[in-house]
Amino acid sequence: MIFKRKFLLRSIVELIVFALLIALLAVIQLVMPLKYTQQIVILTYHRVSDNMPNPWDSRETVTPQQFREHLAFLKDHGFHVMALNDALTTLQDPQKAITPNSVVLTFDDGDRTYAENAVPILRDFQYPSTEFIIGKASLFSKKDYLSWPEIRDLAKDPLITLHSHTFNAHATIQAEGKTYFATDPLYLPREHQMESPSDYQRRILHDFKQEQDLFQKYLGRNDNVIALPYGHAAKSFISLAQESGYSYVLTQDRTQANYHKVDPTHIFRLDVGNRITDTSRLSLLLKGLTSSGPLHGIFWLKVKYNQILFDFSPRF
Numbered sequence: 001m002i003f004k005r006k007f008l009l010r011s012i013v014e015l016i017v018f019a020l021l022i023a024l025l026a027v028i029q030l031v032m033p034l035k036y037t038q039q040i041v042i043l044t045y046h047r048v049s050d051n052m053p054n055p056w057d058s059r060e061t062v063t064p065q066q067f068r069e070h071l072a073f074l075k076d077h078g079f080h081v082m083a084l085n086d087a088l089t090t091l092q093d094p095q096k097a098i099t100p101n102s103v104v105l106t107f108d109d110g111d112r113t114y115a116e117n118a119v120p121i122l123r124d125f126q127y128p129s130t131e132f133i134i135g136k137a138s139l140f141s142k143k144d145y146l147s148w149p150e151i152r153d154l155a156k157d158p159l160i161t162l163h164s165h166t167f168n169a170h171a172t173i174q175a176e177g178k179t180y181f182a183t184d185p186l187y188l189p190r191e192h193q194m195e196s197p198s199d200y201q202r203r204i205l206h207d208f209k210q211e212q213d214l215f216q217k218y219l220g221r222n223d224n225v226i227a228l229p230y231g232h233a234a235k236s237f238i239s240l241a242q243e244s245g246y247s248y249v250l251t252q253d254r255t256q257a258n259y260h261k262v263d264p265t266h267i268f269r270l271d272v273g274n275r276i277t278d279t280s281r282l283s284l285l286l287k288g289l290t291s292s293g294p295l296h297g298i299f300w301l302k303v304k305y306n307q308i309l310f311d312f313s314p315r316f
């Protein structure tokens, strides 16, 4: 009995020592300079504005001042800000070297604050960026979204690339007490049943066609890169996207950065476009994402299980 208790005590002490060692290693990694190789980090933003009328706006809006500070941070710390298309081709070709501390800047939804507030700052730094367009929103909404003629004008800037964010599958629908993503088969309330696989396929293929037609009409080209709305899609959505010409699918999975030979239909992105991400948090997120060992383990756990280490902030 005494032997058993002693053994248990020793195990507990060993476990505590081990945990402290891991924590110490993580702290050492935290104070080391932010340097990574063989990885490309793709950052996500949505809106860039001082105007945040809705309570949830701070979750997807950075102020212009904050955005300028992000870019100054990247510049001052010697980051290599590269265009998305260059990053995607580099990742697929192991012969192409990845510059250390590579970063890509992307924006979702075609919000007009991108053109009004982000682009002038991006031009000051001469940094390339990509905006993902929701075709239908840009076709009909004058207030919040860039119009297609405005998108055509933006495309003349060699620093700007436009890509797809679906035509009209960027929505969630509430039915029967559940949330359905428009990128998945939908619940049809009138029929009291789920959309059939063939109807789903027809709807999604038609959605991609409408988006591709707009790219042809306004930008004179087909598109090959799509960012998933809400980072969410059924498996069949991905194969239908490939069938429709999208070779690259960008997710909102931020459990790791992108390495050579990353699955082109599952490109990782790190969302930093919210009010609480100041430059010290940006640095922390980049470190957690790109480091190996204990720090990455903690970051990964946080991301996966929504624990509190990195995202917790009373300021939200």
Ligand SMILES: [Zn+2]
Residues within 6 Å of the ligand: 108, 109, 165, 170, 228, 229, 230
């Ligand atoms: Zn979106």
